[in-house]
Every structure is written in structure tokens, then in C-alpha cells.
Amino acid sequence: MATRIESETLTYEQRLVSLRETKIKSNLEKQALTGCLNSDDLAFILPPEDRREIVHAISGSGVPITDVIMSGIDIKSNHPNGGFYGPKACGENYASLLKGHPTYIDPMSSLAGAYMTNFGSFRKGGWKPELDFSHLRADQELYQLLSGIGAPQHFCQDLSLGLELGWGKILEKIRHYRTVNTSQDAQDFYDGLEAIVLGMQDWISRNAQLAREMAETEPRPQFKLNLLEMAEINERLVTAPPRTFREACQWIVWYQMAARMYNGSGSLGKLDLILQPFYERDKAAGILTDEEATFHIACLLLRDTAYIQVGGPDGDIKDVTSPVSFLTLEAVHLLRIPCNVAVAVGKDTDPALLRRGVEIIFEDRKSAPKFISMDNLARGFVRNGYPMELATQRAYAGCHWCALPGREYTLNDCVKINFGAVFQVAFEDLFADSGDEPSVDRLWELTTYHLERAVDAIAKGLDFQVAHMHEVFPELMLDLLCHGPIERGVDASHGGVEFMNLCVDGSALATVADSFAALEQRVEQEKRLTWAELKDAIDTDWAGTEGERVRLMMKSIPRYGSGGSLGDAWAQKVEDVFTELVKAKPTPEGHNMIPGLFSWASTISLGKDLRATPNGRHAGDPISHGASPDPGFRKDGAPSAMAVAVASVNPGWGNSAPMQIDLDPGLASDADGVENVMNLITAHFDLGGTLINMNILDKEQILAAHKDPSLYPDLIVRVTGFSAYFNRLSPEFRQLVVDRIIAEA
Amino acid sequence: MTESGIVFNIQRFSVHDGPGIRTTVFLKGCTLHCFWCHNPEGIRPKPEIQFYPDRCIGCGACLEACEHGAQILNDDGVHIYVRENCVMCGKCVDNCFSGALELTGTKVTVDEVMAEVLADHAFYANSGGGVTLSGGEPLLQADFSRAILQRSKEEGLHTAIETCGNYTWSHLESVLPWVDLVMMDLKHMDPDVHREVTGTSNERILKIAEGLMYTSKPVLFRTPVVPTVNDTPEAIGEIAAFVRRLSDLRIATNAETGGDAPLPVLGLLRFHRMAADKYRSLDLVYKARDLEVPSLAYMDELRDVARSYGIEVEH
């Protein structure tokens, strides 16, 4: 249904409907041009037709993508391989992109601008070849590790720094510190930063100009006024910091779009806390209504699907929940697009926020918001030796993670140990062992041995990343709003910020736990199968009817998640050892590592090179998702059983092991449906859970959409930490969601 | 006291069987035979084998395991389960991993049930939830039921039973002290119709319903709205009128005893016909398979009819 824009004045709600329709249209266009996208529903729009160039690239999250870049951008290489490396080249090339970036204004929105490409897709040559890490490759390959080397962003800037300074003062700050830190490296770094700030100012001022031009020809008074305001706001924001709520939202949008475009950063953090002073000031001055504030936030969310926390503790504030927290949820509610807003849930956090969040996720069925226990995460973080006041300052800012805004380098979600691959190596060793009869004990011994080696390899890789990432693709956009990089002349990834807490996630927990449990039960306890027979079935990927029978035999044991089973015990054991190994010592260079459990979208790719596993999984099939039990873990699929299971395997050092849960909309049909889901959430957190990614999905609809996704252009699912339009996912990602739903319904 | 019983399902996170988040324990065996029953595996008291041929991978393990000629290939080479020959030794099920052969109804101890129930302890307290005994008819295994209910009360859980009411008062009385909520079915007010559709007259049931009014227990009467049985304003009206009478009775009881026991509530449940697979797996005829599912709007109309009798009707 097309929106009719004929009435004199459109309401904010009507304007959002129009904006959403434009977005969905743009999505279909993107789909036609670049095909599927198995990650965040990035809000970029396509560049003008005559400037589109299709490329194959690697996304900011490390997955191969087909992408659109713009012609007419002057990218200079500083390396024989055609690539560009280091802060000066990256900054200057990015500045070229910003300066050549087309302007865009939708008069329906209160905020100017849109971004149209990924800078990463202009990069050629990958990792800088002379920074050789071939000495680490053997173990990385053996254990199929995602080492994090070359991974960008995945930590959180401090937006309030930018809102306080504005681009003018940021530029001054850079120019000041370049007189303090005079080494060549520092000068290169400042060159890069300075170029980017100038690029930002150019991009913003050209959009301001466009707003003015559009205002001149705009016949509708409402939009003429809107465009004039936009022009004025953006003319100011070229140098000055924002004064009003709307200006603050506009400032954030520019920064966020630039950070996203630079290297995929989607960390926004505590938006309610950040916007609260602006809100209060404008309200007191009588220049802002709640409806307007909600609209501005919605316009902000529309331009980037950044990760946001509302409510929860911060420093010595017990709960930052404010009207802005609620308005943020209302913005999500009005928008009905993929959003990554997490509601903090905790003892001191306003329970009304949780209630509103649950109401919205049921009413909208757009997989938002998600729910997070900042209390448990903070308590875990303290165990690393930090005070509670610091721990509570961490902000939810990415798929499954938190970071201290502007003060912590984390490389969250980039480093994965695939327990499945480690298990596979151990399993091969088990049979290579001459003489000894295989046993579960021996297999466990071998697994822990290899897990330890894998953790060591990860630690070395992390040191390598910290040592060299800044020479390759420094974090310039995030550096601008961090405490330290500008002052020290050092990139955040290289020690520019105060704290370094590197994330190490385990994956395939259920795959491996259920494998051990199946071996213990079927081979050792029940003796239904010899080790040789099992080995044979695995080697042939369960071929033939007998193979299939063995597969089902191994699969049909009480698995992780069923409660009190061997599978549950093994999951605990695997998690315990993993956590112990990660916490046993820091990296060789002394950097702290924090264990978590999460596989993100790599759930599929990490299974690709894995042979069949004794839990009845076929070769090449996805591994289990994050900390979740495998679909079908119980006949009743009880969410409470899952909540107990996932809570029990949380490593508890400040990083999360999210519960990915898909609930049936029928749950809310009861009068106390909302209450029950609130209780599910709080009970999971009482048991030690950290983060909940939730879908409310109608089984019939998902199955219909799986058959013909084009019929449901508006269907949104939370695949893992991120949410996306179902029709933009590749068939295998859609299958992943479908498998979950079928088994749980 | 019987410390074990036959259970055919334990469902955690059950949210439609009483207040809050609950665990529902389904006890096997029922004295009624409602033709629309959506838990047909709960009707017969003994364990049974369910056979789902479409899950079978044809491995032949059950044919080998069965010594009684109950798992055979017929002349066309099609695998069939001959229920009459089966002695329920369970060997075939033990060797079938595809889910094609399942045993419904297993003997479990009270301890085992409680372990499962208590696994969700964290979810009960805030939600006001707890444990619900359902079936089948839980009071067919009254000692077992009582033991579970008693233990649940000791654990501080809210307890509920879902019952058909087709027994004598002493049955119910023996568990009532440990029950916080009675959910009881009222299918039809006419004894003949009742006999026709459930196999039993409703006389005892109505007596039990009445008897409950002299206690202080909260009671939720539930009527499955089934086409051809009771999906008319008249049939629902009669049930509502009955609940109204009971309601008045409780008001009188309250006045006499100075108590404040809540008035009975009526809930109308929408018939669904999703049990076809289960009927087939048990070699039972699913007579309700072609009935129309009442529309949501019509259900609301019937609820309004019931409300017009001045009783509380659950949404």
C-alpha cells in the first residue's frame, strides 16, 4: 500500500510509515543487486545508479559479501599489492570517500544523510603481506580457529565525547596533540584522523546545502520548514557540538554512519544515558515533546541498526532508566524494522522497562528488543580485577557483547574456538593411538589437551593483532571518540585505550557435549556399538540404512538442555575446562582474555569443514548455535529448560553466553502471557544468564516464508545476535531458523 | 502410599494449565472416552506403543527384536505393527531410534517426577506457577497424585489438577487438601448427550462439581467447545446456568461459614483437531477429524452468552 502524501500535514507516524516503505523498497533493490546478506540488516542505501560498482569483499564482521561501491572515489594505494595500509593512507582514502559521498535527504525524516557503501569493500590485498604470521597458521588451521587477526572494530566509542566537543573541537584536539606526540608514527596517525574529520565536515556541510536547496523548491510548508531546520542544524554541526535533542540525534547519525561505513562498527551503547541531558534541557525549555523525541530516535534507528542498551546501572547510578529509555522502545515499536536494542533487566532496574519491552516484542513480532542482565555481566567483569563502578559502565554495544565506552579494546565476537574442530582432532588422535582401546576418558583427555593448544594459539594470535592491526587498518573512526588514542597518538587496537580485555568465544558447545554424552551412553554404558563401528559410521558420514540407524541412535540420547542428563553434565564440563583454560593466564604479552560462548552467524561456516560428529550431526552441517542446546533438545522444547541449561554454562567473567530463544505467539494469547515471559527472562537471569535474543515467530508463517520469501518482505527474524529481514537471508540461514522453529514448536 | 505411577508426558513451561509458569504432569488413564480428546494416548491406563510409519527408516531392528510376531512385514513387504500380538515387552522400542516406535506411558516414581518438576523451581515463584496434574484423569491414580501434590506443597509450589470429575467424592477428597486450584471439565448438561459423546453419563460429574462448592477451593470449570456436541448458545447457556447455580451455592456457603472462597469461573476452550497423527499411531479412529474449528469470533460470542448468566468467564 503506497502512502498518500496529499494531506496538508503528516503526523510523525505517517512519516515513519513512509520512511519504512522507502526502506523496504531500498532493501528489495539491494537484494536484486547484491543477493543475500547473512548479517545485520545494514541500513545503507544504494548509490546513484551511474556510480554503482559491484565487488566481492569481506564485511566488517569477516564474512564474504557481494557489495556495492561507488565509482569516482580517489583511492590511493601505498603498497605494491594495490592495497593501502596504515593510518595515513586509511584516513586519507576514507576522507576521499566522505568527500565524494553523495548527499541524501529524505524530507520525511528529521535527520539528514544516509550512507551508501562500505569502505572495507574499497580495500584490496587484505592483511599486509609483510606482517607475516605463518608461524601461527598451523594451529589456526588445525583447530579451524577464528583468530581475530585483521578483525576491525567490535569495541565501543564514547559518544558523549563527540557530543561534547563537536567536529570543530575534535579537530583542534588532534592538532593540539600532534604537537605533543611528534614521532613519525604519531604524525601519520594524526594525518589520518585529521583527514577524516575534514571529510566528515565536508560531507555534513554538503548535506546542509542540499537541505537548503530542497527547501527552496519544496511546496509543502511542513517539509519546507523541516528542510530549513535540517539545513540550519547541519550547518552548525559542521563545527559546533549539538545543543538540542534533535541536533544530538543528528550528530550521532553522522558519526554512526561514518563509523559503520569505515569498518562496520555498530556499537552505540547507552543511548538513553547519552541523550538524557539533551532531553531534559529541551523539555525544560519547552521545545521538545515526547512524540518529537520518539520520532527523532526512530529516524536515528532508521539510518543504522546499531546496538543500543536502555536502562541498567552506570557507575554509581543504580539505574539510568529515564523517559528516554521508554521513548527509545517506543521508537522501535513505531518503526517495526530490524533493531538491536537491549533492555537491561536487573534488581535495581525499572521493571516497567522490561514489561514494555516484552509487550513490544509480542505485539510487533519484529524480534526486538532483546534482554540483558547487566548485573550478571558486571559481576563477572569484576572477577577480572575491576571495581564494580567500572564494570557497570560497560555498555551493551554489539551482537552479544558489552564494552566500556571509549576506554576498552575488546575485539568482541571476532575470536572463536570451534570446540567441534578441537574435538575432531582429538577424535582422530584417539584412533591413531596405537594399542590402547579407545575410551571416553581418553577422548576427553585428548580434547582438553587440544583445547589448551587452541587457547594458546588464540592468545598468540591476539598478541599479533594488537601488535599490528594498527599498521594495517587502524580504528580511526572509533579512535576519534575514545579516551586516549588522540592524547597518546596511538590507535585503540595498539594500546591507545586504557583497558584491553580480549574476547575469546567458544562455539559448538552442544555439538561436542552431546557427542561425548552419546559416546558415553551408547558405546560405553549400553554397549550397543563398538568404537570401531562408530568410527566407521562417522567416516562414512552415516552412510546407508545402518549408518542412519547409528546416527539416530547417537542423536536420540537425552541431550544437553533436557535437564539433568549426561548431555547437560558434559556441557558443563566442556564449558568449565574452556573457561579455566582461557582464564589460566593472559596472552604472552600480558593481555587479559575473557571467555564467552557464542558462534554468531559462523554457526554455519564453522560446520562446513567439520566431519560428522558423534551427536548424529552430518558432515558439513552447522554446529550448534552459541550456548544453545540443539533444536529438539526436549520434546516439549520448554523455554524454561533451555533457560536453565544456558544459564548453567555461562562462563561468568563479564562476557555473555546468550540464550537464543524462539517463542510461539500463542504464548501471549493468555491474559498473563506477558507476565510469563517476563518471569522467564528474570528467572534466566536469576540463574546466572546474561543475554536473551528472542524471536516471537509463527511457525506457519515461517514455513510459508521459507517456501517463498518474497511474499513476506516485512518478516524480521533474529538469526543470532543480529536481526534481519528473512527474505534477505540466504537459504541455508533461513533453514537454520526454520529448523529451530520446527523443533521447538 | 503408591510411590510410582504411569505418566505419559511431563511438560515444562506449560502456561495454559493454570496460573503462571507451570510443569504439567500427564497421568495415563481416563474413565471418559471423549471422541475429540486431543490426548488419546492418555485414555487407556496401561502403557501403549505408538507407531509412526512415516518416521521409520526401515532398519528392521524391531522385526528382529520382537519375539511375538507383533512387528512384521505383511505380504506386500510393508512393515506393520500388530497390536493384538504385542505383549508390551518394549524390546522393539528400545531398538528403534527413529521415533517410529514410541512407548507412551512409563512407570515413574514420585521422586523422578519431583526432580523434573523442581528443575523449573526458579520459574514458579515470581510467576505464581507450580505444578498441574493432568491426563488422562489424574485421580485414577489417586495415591500417586496425592503423593506428588503433597510433595509439591512441601516445596511451596502452587498446585492444580485438571480433572473430568467422573468419580466418587472420596476420590477427590483424598487429594483436595494439597490442591490449590481445581480445573474441571463440563462437557454437556444433558446426561444422554454426555453419555453419547464421552461414553459416560454426567451425573457423578455434576455432583462432584456441586460438592466442590462446599469447599473453599478455587474452581475453574472448563468446556471444550466442540462442533456437533456443544457449540450452540443453548448448550453453552445451560452450562453457564449450571455454573451460575453453583456460584450461588458458594455464595451461600461463604455466608454460612463466614468464608470468602472465590466464585467459580468458566473457561471455554476452542476445539482443535491436531491430534490426527496420535490417533493413527494408536490405531484409533479419530471421529473428530473433519469437524470445523470454531472461529475466534464465534468463541467470543459464546463467551458473551455465558457471561450473560452473571458468571465470570475466562477470556
Ligand code: SF4
Ligand atoms: S513391545 Fe515387545 S511384543 Fe510388543 S511389538 Fe514390541 S517387541 Fe513385540
Ligand code: SF4
Ligand atoms: S526399528 Fe524403528 S526405524 Fe527400524 S524398522 Fe522398526 S520402526 Fe522402523
